Amino acid sequence: MDANAWDERYAATEMVWSKTPNQFVAELVGPLTPGRVLDVAAGEGRNAIWLAEQGWTVVATDYSRVAIERLRQIADERLGDRASGLTAHVADATQPAPGGEAAYDLVLFSYLQLPDDDWLAALRSGIAATAPGGRIVIIVHAQRNLTEGYGGPSDPAVLHDPDDIIEGVAGLPVEVESAELRTRLVATEDGERAALDTVAVLRRIS
Numbered sequence: 001m002d003a004n005a006w007d008e009r010y011a012a013t014e015m016v017w018s019k020t021p022n023q024f025v026a027e028l029v030g031p032l033t034p035g036r037v038l039d040v041a042a043g044e045g046r047n048a049i050w051l052a053e054q055g056w057t058v059v060a061t062d063y064s065r066v067a068i069e070r071l072r073q074i075a076d077e078r079l080g081d082r083a084s085g086l087t088a089h090v091a092d093a094t095q096p097a098p099g100g101e102a103a104y105d106l107v108l109f110s111y112l113q114l115p116d117d118d119w120l121a122a123l124r125s126g127i128a129a130t131a132p133g134g135r136i137v138i139i140v141h142a143q144r145n146l147t148e149g150y151g152g153p154s155d156p157a158v159l160h161d162p163d164d165i166i167e168g169v170a171g172l173p174v175e176v177e178s179a180e181l182r183t184r185l186v187a188t189e190d191g192e193r194a195a196l197d198t199v200a201v202l203r204r205i206s
Contacts, residue, residue, distance in 0.1 A: 019074075021050035022110050023184060024139050024199050030054070035105030038129055040093050040122065041112040045071035045086075049078055052086040056106070059098055061091035094121040097129035102204075105134045113141060113158040120168050127172055127204060136174065136202040138165060141195070142181055149196035150186055165200045174202040 025047050029037075034055035039048040042060035044067055052058045052075070062068050068088045075086050089098050093112055097103070107126040114122060126136055141152035143159035153159060160168075162179040169176065179200040185192045 019046060021047045022139060024182065024197065025108065025110060025137070026050070028137050028199075028201060029106065029108070032106065032135070035134075036099075036103065037106040037108060038097055038099065038104045038126070039108045039110070040097070040126060041109065042071060042088070043067050045074055045088070047108060047110050048086060048088070049075050051108075052079055052082060056085070058086040059104075060086065060088045061093065061098065062088075063090060063092050065090050094118050094125065097125050099129065101128050102131040104129050105131055107134070107136045109136070109138045109140070111140060113153050115157045116164075116168075119158075119160065123168060124172065127169070127174055127202070130204040132204050132206055134204050135177075136204070138198070138200040138202070140198050142198045144181065145196040149183075150188075150193035151195050160198055162198050162200060165198060169202060173204060173206045175205050177201040177203055 029051065037051055037056045037058050039051065039058060039060040042048045042062050045060060048058050048060035048071065060071060068090050071088045076083050079086065091098060107130050109126060112122060130136055140160050143156055143161045145152050146154070146156060146159065162181055165179050166176055182197050182199045184195045184197050186195050
């Protein structure tokens, strides 16, 4: 799906995603000391705005112009005087990140679903943007979700299991603190359904 398609999707509805942060973002990032964070593929800002509310200085990127415009509007409404702590850019996740190398204490990938080559390019860009000692938090729809879970993309080429993350960062300047399959409950008209996500935390080591 290209940027124009995402623009159309965002423009077609008031909100594509929820206004609350992803549960794994809240769980993993909540205990961390706020610093500078890059939220890659931030969409309408559900995680970026929450991060700003927790005291982080946030740079949010997405390649949908409509999503970034909506993010800025929601941030102004919710953050008020604190909105200056969040900046948003239209950007390609596979290209070097705004701010340059080693600029962030945390880089967040929340449901950036790309084919392997593009996904690895985005991951390398995110790692390069992380300062030594900083973390990269990854949450993606798992490939096993196709047969064992609920919802999410139906194209297996953009789905990644924990082993894919571990193999993808081999030889890069990170250590894998955790990489596991996690269950996320989704409310439906027929009751809760279980989706399977890959959730990983990397630490930049040099």
